[in-house]
Amino acid sequence: LQNLQALKLSGSLIGALPHDMGSLEKLRYLNLSGCSNLLVLPESLCSLGNLQYLDMSNCSAIKELPPHFGNLFSLSTLDLSSCCDLTKLPESLGSLQKLRVLDLSNCWKLDALSDSFAKLDHLKGLNLSCCYELKELPELFGNLETLDLSDCHKLQKLPESISGLQNLKVLILSDCWELTVLPESFGNLKQLQYLDLSSSQISALPESVSELVNLEYMNISWCTDLHELPGNYGNLVKLEELNMSYIGDGNVNIPKGIAEMSNLKILLADGLINWSWENEEDIVFFNALSSSRSSFFFTGENKPSDLSIKDNTLQVGDLGRVQNLAEVEELQLWKRRQLHSLMVSGHGYGTGTELAQELVPQEAVLEKLQPPRTLERFELLGCTISTFPSWMTDIASFLPNLAHLELRHLETCGCLPPLGQLPKLHMLVISDMPHIKEVNQEFSGGARPFQKLRNIVIKNMPNLEKWHTDATVSGNDVEFMFPVLHHLKIHKCPKLRFQPFLPRSVSLEIYRSNQVLSSGVQSNGHLYYMPTIRVLIDSCTLSSDGLIGLQSLTSLKFLGVRHCIGLDNWRDSIDMLTSLKSLDIAMSNVPECLGGVTSLECLKIRNCPVNYNTLEQVLHLTALVDLSICCSQPTKLVNEQEGQLVDEYAILSRESCKS
Template sequence: MQNFDLRAWVYVSPHFDLKMIGKSIISQIKGQVEGLHDLQSVSNSLEEIMCGRSCLIVLDDLWESSCSQLTDLLQMLSNFKKESMIRIIVTTRTEEVAGKIGEDEKNVMENIGRDIANKCQGVPMAAQALGFMLRNKAVGEWKNVRDSDIWSGSSTTDDVMPSLKLSYYQMSPYLKLCFSYCSVFPKGFEVHRGHLIQQWISLGFIPPSPDKHITLEKVGENYVNELLGMSFVQYSTLTSLSTREDTKNSMLLRMHDLMHDLGRSVIGDELLLVDGEKEYSSSNGNYRYALVLNHEGQMAVCNDEPAKLRAIHFSECPEIQLSLLHKSLRILDLGKCPRGNLPASIGKLKQLRYLSAPDMLHKKVPKLVTSLSKLIHLNMSGSIKISTLPDSIGKLISLLHLDLSGCCKLHSLPESFGGLTNLAHLNLANCSLLETLPKSVGKLRSLLHLDLSGCRNLSSLPESLGDLMNLSHLNLSNCSLLNTLPESVETLRNLLHLELCGCTGLCSLSESFGELVNLSYLDMKNCYDLRSLPKSFGRLCELQYLNLSGCLKLNLKVDIETICCLTKLQYLNLSCCPSLMHIPESVNNLKNLHTLDLSRCNWIERFPKRLRGMTSLKFLLIQGCSPWLQQRVRESQFKNDMLTLPKFIVQRTASGICMSSNISLLHAVHAAELEIECLENVTSIEEAAAVNLADKSVLVKLVLAWTPAVGRVVEDEGLLRELHPPGNLKFLKVQGYMGTSFSGWMMNMASCLLHLVCIEMVDLPRCEHLPPFGQLKNLEQLTLKRLPIFRKLGTEFCGGSGAFKKLREFTLIDLETLEEWVTKASANGEFMFPNLHKLEICRCPRLRLKPCLPRATEWRIQASHEIIATKYAVGTSFSLTLSKLHVTECLLLSEEWALFEYLPALEILEISNYQKKKLPDSLVFLVSLRSLKIDISTNNSQEELCDWLVFLAAISDDRRLAVFPSPNLTALENLEISLNDESQRWCKKHDRWTLQNVKNKPTTFFERQVANIQKKVGQSLISYIHAIKQLAERLAVIGLGQTLRDEEIIRLILDHRLGSEDRTLVMSITSCTDDITLNYLYAHLRRVNGFSLSDTSQVSDTLNSPTSDNESYHGSD
């Protein structure tokens, strides 16, 4: 002690806090700890204090066993200059920690470890298994493994790797039994973690613990964890580290094929495999386990040695005969069989402990089942006809696990249900007719897990629920009629996990809710009616997970402060909460928070400039938030390793003379969506490889984006190769990629990305050829956008026959150089996209379709003239599937529209921004057309506008639709023709009159009356004009109309198709001095008949004379 310049003693305690340890040392040496808000500042301060000095540090009572945490601790306390002498003494209560923290023989063990790693032949799974097994072993045992004779044993293609056998031989005898039993299931199996433990217990594989407080289930959990650590079993799907949300898949286990082979090799002749589709050989009498596949009828093995058979699993066996099975059978698994009934002999299996019989057709649980007194696991989930349980159910006093989920006709439970005093797990999920629970449920004092999710008719819970003193998990999700929780819930002091998501009727929580002081997980997502949180909510001091997403009526203006008092929170979801207007400064109290989800909170107006206290924050989700908030987050001073997901922007960082990027932060992320932008900032291939995207099995959406025309440190081809996504991916977007070719995984997507549904390829400046996307069997949407040198979409795009079987939407945008699309994938006439629904082609001016039109039901073509102008061979190019077409921004002349000639099945046509004087000539070929909508853009040309007004007027009466210039359109039911905004303004300015469409009816009372005035045969034009003028003046007197100018009356007349085809008539109407009016009138007279040349002079006089009261009026008011 006398030889050290500095000395510090730190009591670590079970709660390991790296920053606290550092600050404690600094306070003892320096005395001041102000300004040390994050781990980096603490580390810098320690280096400054200890540089060039000797120091003794005592870490007393260290409990932390995590290797990564211990490594960080040692690095923080010893990563100084060489002239510093640091000595660390650690005291601990566990041998595991002592083994990890000690340095004795470290160099020797490292060298031995390298030798063992070399013998693993580069297989990570083998190294993982041995490494986990040797983690707490002494050097001698490491040497024994390295020098084992098994490494030099014979090796054939059928042998399992020696390294895996070594790991197996090092297991305890009970763990060997548990592992080998896993191989009874077929390859690729998935089994629930809890169900597997129950089967181990049923077979006697789990020894009782000397500690009476440790249950068999707990010992089984330890066994599972040990097998997981050795990679002998794996989780089916990883739980998301970015959200920590539990999923059903997070409890499913599976076995790698190599491990399955190892299990089968050690279980040997104890396993009987019977496949009804294969020949069966006689038994040898040693079988203890049986797997029966596709079998119907009696098995021969049952006649040979039934006494030794302990477990039998049936799969796809429609008829099961159990009459000869011995009473010593412990496990009967019918989980993979079709719906049926339990055999009558089930009651004879007196030693049966585990019965899985889901999807049975019984109307109630058979009484024979309740006679199985040793049963510890009963699964009859999905038995949709079960409506009641027998009173004898209470006799199953050994029962630990009961699953009746999905028994949708079960409406009640008997009072005898309380007799199941040892029951630990009760699953009544989706028993949708269940209205209440019996009071006797409070007698289930051993109950740990209760699942009532989806019980939509459950309106209340008994007060006796509070008697379940050991209850740790309660799931009430989607109990939509439940509007309150019983007051007795406050006594559930051991409750750790509570799910209330989807309880849409829940409007409040009582003040007693705060008594759940051990609650660590609370999910109240989509509790739409929840108005406020109780004041006692802040007393939930152990809460780590809180989800309030979609609580639309929750008053977070006040409650946000209460939430910010929950200092142990690790995950907080406030997405889709409209009352969330601000994030207070007190959010810095959440020092342990790693994920904050504010997605789609568009109303946030205030956000802290700094989040200094939130040192653990890793993920900030702001998808769908206001641009202001997103900008504020970018400008705020956060930790460098904090992520805003799903968008992640790669940035370069400098450390001395070395450059690196922050992409390595994605290594610990297991999010469902990732949008990785600015990939040009990645500084090495190794950085990208370390992300290990392929192992992120929860990832379903991935965006890989480079910034175009920006320099790179790493070539795009090499970087893309390392960013191999996981097999579960459904959406992939590649943007800004500058490579000329694609990586192996992209060229072989059909084998590694089987679930891909949508692909977008955007801004690929050097792309001339695309991967063979056609072989992606589940691909439904494909978008190609801005590929400036891409010229041909050929058959290589398909990758072979049977391409694009499920593709529904195909989009081509801004492909200015694309000249050809080969629409048929093979010589036999198979279409490239056989089931295409929607095709969108935008700004592809050179594109031609060869040899024919593609098969689709809906098209949208924008500024792609060649497609519309191309002519095809008659009889081979008709599209009989296209029913809806939208064309926009087409500048072709009306006679150049050839596409319509090949669309005999087209029913709906919309033409937008049409700029020509008349409709396309080829409209006559659209014999099936039911609806035509045209949006006219005349570019303010008065001549073109007048021509269109004439046309509109000619067809403005539904009863005279026959004047439409395409008599072949006999199926036409709806016609809409509209002018663009500029044209409508012109009409309003010059005419005070706007034509609408074919369904247009006169908009004023006067115009409706004019429509009813009919010119009789032989009636003079003068008489007809006087009749209209007289009507106008009469209506003006009574306030229903106005006195019209002469030229307006002419328009009204001509709008009703009365006139003469002679320009002389127009020139003689001297009062019509307005050139626009003359052109308008002439255009009408060109199209209609009715007046002779002799009427010309009379028209002029009539228009200039006052209306006579004696003029006859023909028509009706």
């Protein structure tokens, strides 16, 4: 085998490589991907001086590389993706001077990169996606063209040297949950074409971002702390797509100069409620581009030929009026590669004439409306169907780019399609499907489901009782359905319980859904589960089980309770919320042992019964800096002891209530 140049062992059950691997002096290609039983690499492998390509992806048992790994001087491509147990890299890695591509994605336990990384002068592609424990980067190097840092949940800042990456074309920083700022010199990345900052914690963009003159794609969606977009964005004349949906909690300023972006074709601005602007031209352009939508209704009023092949946003309505499948097939949606967003509804706004022929079932119509693979947003609503079309039952194959999906008002449908394998699904809305009673593991569609899903809205599901969140079992590990949720919103689902656990999410909102908290709370069993920071409960009856579930959220920092019954039954266990900083209670009874939350800094009590015990508990909150108690009918305090307490409370409460 001394003349062997390529060796492929991918997926084999091999537990060790031969110790004399170094004798394969002419070996150039070695594929060990999926060798999950492989524990160590022999030191002799490091003497393969002609090796150019090494694939060790999914070698999940490898914990470290040989110390002389850097002796592979000819190596140009190294794939270590999904080496889940890999905790560190050897210092000698910096000696791989010919390395062009390095993939370390899904190395969950890798918490640091050695300083020798700065020596990889010829590296062009670096993928660190889903390195959940990575806290900082070493100094970077000038020839890098692609840098993927998505889902580096603990990465807090970028090195200043990033502005020296003069050849960088692609930068992905999505879901860097602790990244709050970008370097002021960020605008020096003059060759940057693709920038994704979605779902990061960035609060402001540097003004120099408007100097990225070669930028073609920019995604700042779901940056909920982002309110300011300084600079003149009219300089971004090559920008073709801008996604600013759901930023700044819906309040943001329109980018100045947006009307001058002559190449802008797609502007996504979902979830923006209030916005401000400086120039009238900008707001006119913004409204025109963000709200434009072509429409087609099966009413005889228009023809498929009326639609431009360049349309990127389309609404197809009146499925319930189709009399002939030929007119549906004529649309040929699957050929419309420019189509970015599609809404399909069973009803519409067309007038049409009286129907003289028998109607085609909406399931058959929907089967013929297969969208193109390029589709990123899909809304299906108001259709009379009992099953989904074949292209939705295998949706990951047909729509691999889908990021936003809404299934609404499907009132005759009793099941959900398997959505868990959609690789880019970011936002999911399920509402008004009264025939659904249970969601089981089939919803996941396979192993490692919903790896990119950040936001779920479950709304108006009156008969939904069970949602199974344990997806699959691998060895001793249980994979849960939603590993990286940011926002979970549950509205008007009175019977819903999650089994075995309520999914972890950064933000949880519950409205008129009494059983949800009784589901129990999922522990941090995996590295990538984010702690729950914010919970808002509205119009619920809190049972003892629900309160136990709530107190299990030990990472909770903000808790809001409105129009709820049962909060006053929360006893001593409330002091388990050791991280709670802000508590807002409205139209509900106040817990008797409020004084046990010693970490509390902000307390708001509005339109709640306030008595002597309430004020006494408030005075035990030694960390409190912001207090507001507003009651339309405050309890009268009469005796001297209580009067003294009121005086102390008046000193503590620096501001009077203005309501």
